[in-house]
Amino acid sequence: MKKHLWSTLAMLVMAFLALGSTDTTSTTPSTPKTPEQLRTEQIEKEFSAWDGSHRGLTQVIKKSMNDPKSYEHVETRYIDKGDHLIVTTEFRGKNAFGGVVKNSVIAKVDLNGNVVEIIAQSP
Template sequence: MENRLNPDGEGKSHKKEWYKNWWGIIIALIIWPAFAIWYIVQKTKWKKVYKGLAIFGIIILAILVYGGDTSKTTPESNNSDIANIPNAQEIKESTTEPEVKVETEEEKRKKMIEDQFSVWDGSHIELTKIIKKSMNDPKSYEHVETTYTDMGDYLIVNTVFRGKNAFGALVKNTVKAKVSLDGKDVEILNQQ
């Protein structure tokens, strides 16, 4: 065994701790790659190139070890499983044409209502066009909130927005409108 001098200069035999030996690092790699990366970065006095290569190796090793086998193993079948396999005639009789999902009236109605509103900010598209036409400065339109109530044959849509008034001040406004289910007929009921 080789004698090494302690930093104090004394001639005592000095053993490296287990985690400072090469085999200690290998054990750390196997047990916990994250610990090994931290240890290499914080505790070793290696050059940056060696640290980088070691970390790269740890990552590759972790992928190989912890990546797992994604192939599926098939269990051995026994004769009782073979007896349960249907013959060709049974398969032909049991298969039917794939079912085509038919939209119900309620789903069509819901989709027709949802298509009237912007997916971006939730505003009612046609009502927004009408509001902008009536504004002093249409470019100052800023949508705040839109809600609606389904009344059966029509919708009541409430829109809150900001825009510049005649004096150029930014003010908050509310518009209440009656809208047909297809969204084409818009009647302003109240504007504040």
């Protein structure tokens, strides 16, 4: 009987400690983000965390493809020009003859993720 009493008492003490150990208030104030950090976060939201593709440009590319289901992202890079981005995307897809070809598109994109202009594409 003493064994059960001690084990029950020990479990109650552990439960009490576990419940009392959660602190919902933060004692260290969070530092505000710099304008550069906020801008980086805004730009990063335009790109897929999965493969790095630009969401808006991917939609535009797929709309113009012969077989949108064959779209395969290869690589996306961008240059920050201040009021817009220059985004370069390389991808693979089927052409009109069914062959898989590698293509690239360079586009001007606003800071909200909208494709403003297709600058170049190949082939």
